[in-house]
Amino acid sequence: MRTKLICALLALCLFCSGCSVMDLDTQNLMSPPKATGDKADIQRVIEESAGSYTFKYPQKGDYRSAVIMHDINGDGTDEAVAFYKSNKPDGVSDITVIFIDQISGEWQRIAAFQNSAAEVERVCFSDLNGDGWDSVLIGWSNYSSANQATVFRYENGEVKPSDLEYSYTDLALEDFDRDGTDELFMSSVNTADKSAAARLLKYSEASDSLVNVSEVEMNQEVTQYASFQAGELENGYRGVYIDGVKSGNQMTTELVYWDPEEQKLQAPFYSSDSSNKISLTRPAGVTCMDINEDGVIEIPAARPFEGNAAASNTVMPAMDERAASSAAPAYITQWQQYFPQEKELVSIQNMYVNTEEGYYFLMPSSWLETVTGALEAGERQFIFSEWVVNDEGVGASGAVILKIGVFTKANWDAHITATREFTSVLETEDTVYAVSIPESGGDKAISYQDAAKRFGLIESDNLTN
Numbered sequence: 001m002r003t004k005l006i007c008a009l010l011a012l013c014l015f016c017s018g019c020s021v022m023d024l025d026t027q028n029l030m031s032p033p034k035a036t037g038d039k040a041d042i043q044r045v046i047e048e049s050a051g052s053y054t055f056k057y058p059q060k061g062d063y064r065s066a067v068i069m070h071d072i073n074g075d076g077t078d079e080a081v082a083f084y085k086s087n088k089p090d091g092v093s094d095i096t097v098i099f100i101d102q103i104s105g106e107w108q109r110i111a112a113f114q115n116s117a118a119e120v121e122r123v124c125f126s127d128l129n130g131d132g133w134d135s136v137l138i139g140w141s142n143y144s145s146a147n148q149a150t151v152f153r154y155e156n157g158e159v160k161p162s163d164l165e166y167s168y169t170d171l172a173l174e175d176f177d178r179d180g181t182d183e184l185f186m187s188s189v190n191t192a193d194k195s196a197a198a199r200l201l202k203y204s205e206a207s208d209s210l211v212n213v214s215e216v217e218m219n220q221e222v223t224q225y226a227s228f229q230a231g232e233l234e235n236g237y238r239g240v241y242i243d244g245v246k247s248g249n250q251m252t253t254e255l256v257y258w259d260p261e262e263q264k265l266q267a268p269f270y271s272s273d274s275s276n277k278i279s280l281t282r283p284a285g286v287t288c289m290d291i292n293e294d295g296v297i298e299i300p301a302a303r304p305f306e307g308n309a310a311a312s313n314t315v316m317p318a319m320d321e322r323a324a325s326s327a328a329p330a331y332i333t334q335w336q337q338y339f340p341q342e343k344e345l346v347s348i349q350n351m352y353v354n355t356e357e358g359y360y361f362l363m364p365s366s367w368l369e370t371v372t373g374a375l376e377a378g379e380r381q382f383i384f385s386e387w388v389v390n391d392e393g394v395g396a397s398g399a400v401i402l403k404i405g406v407f408t409k410a411n412w413d414a415h416i417t418a419t420r421e422f423t424s425v426l427e428t429e430d431t432v433y434a435v436s437i438p439e440s441g442g443d444k445a446i447s448y449q450d451a452a453k454r455f456g457l458i459e460s461d462n463l464t465n
Helices: 002-008 026-030 037-050 320-325 409-417 448-454
Strands: 053-055 067-070 079-086 095-103 106-115 119-126 135-141 148-155 158-163 170-174 183-188 197-204 209-217 224-232 238-246 250-259 264-266 299-303 332-339 344-354 359-362 371-375 381-389 395-408 423-427 431-436 455-457
Touching: 037 053, 037 079, 037 095, 037 106, 095 119, 095 148, 106 148, 106 158, 119 170, 170 224, 170 238, 183 238, 183 250, 197 264, 209 264, 250 299, 344 381, 359 395, 359 448, 395 409, 409 431, 423 448, 423 455, 431 448, 431 455, 448 455
Parallel strands: none
Antiparallel strands: 053 079, 067 079, 079 095, 095 106, 119 135, 135 148, 148 158, 170 183, 183 197, 197 209, 224 238, 238 250, 250 264, 299 332, 332 344, 344 359, 359 455, 371 381, 381 395, 395 431, 423 431
């Protein structure tokens, strides 16, 4: 599980299918290199078309080169798709996408199109109409407005563009309905003229285009996406997990999936009817991931320890004056799976995640109702203690069960020379992560070996602030 946590969020956008990308270095392409072979011929075609130019690079997705090689006409050989801006005297020009194919042994320009966008947002390849070869989806970004997309098809020696009607914040190309052909999922946050929504577009033979087959409302309070992942649900359902940011540094998860029984999209966590809503709002922190490596993405929620009903419903119960004086409140991260047929969330695992230090600790199930925790003021330490409730129902922190400490290498050497209270569980180049287990930890105490197994690191890309 530790490896999964470290690696999973290094790949948050796994939506576009992939083939080979021409190996042309980004910096070198800003000033075109002296290429050889096919690369030189392709560059010659671009120079003949553009004159003086600057390459443009997709900002997101699997394809980040300004020159991408991919078979888009089904002939078994790659064509070239390239992006550039002409260097005009006024410094203003549209982005050009140029399609280059090898015909009778010679690389030639097939088509070129201009777009007024500021950037190429992404490039995706997918067989959207089931004809056996890939279309090219290009997303265009203008920074201050929603993204737009164009689908290009190369057939019978011609490249045919189709501008999509709908704008998007993020998108995914997946076979949501399991019919063997990808659909296009697009979702967007609120804009000045359109409410937040998600929709599924599918190829229609009748119109020879992508048409909207289903649409659902999204949370109108979300202003941006922190994470966007297509993935599996239980029982073969497929959907998109979206972690959205709201005002006040709050995050919420939205799930949109294709319902094969109803033949439409479902968004179980949001409804315009406030009485019919599952709230997954939490402090910004960890995003959705497959926490237990079962192939199904889990959803994080923040929950209190037992005994904190009078305070915030997401903050751990106070550990005397320590919690009040600590720099930030602590939360339990509860990982849940959604079961679409039963329409319910089921808790899978619970852990403490320290977003500042970048580590997690998987909590024993026996701790969930009987243990509290807080950051030690002025120290890089987190303390778990017993939560003891007396006969009058008043709770208070009891014996310390476990301490987690974070040390610089220098401080660790000094600690070893002095108290030796902590024992190392994991070390990086600059940091030592250690635990202290008092002998008086009571019946909730765990062994050092168990604590080490429950401890791990989460890369900064897995966290939001």
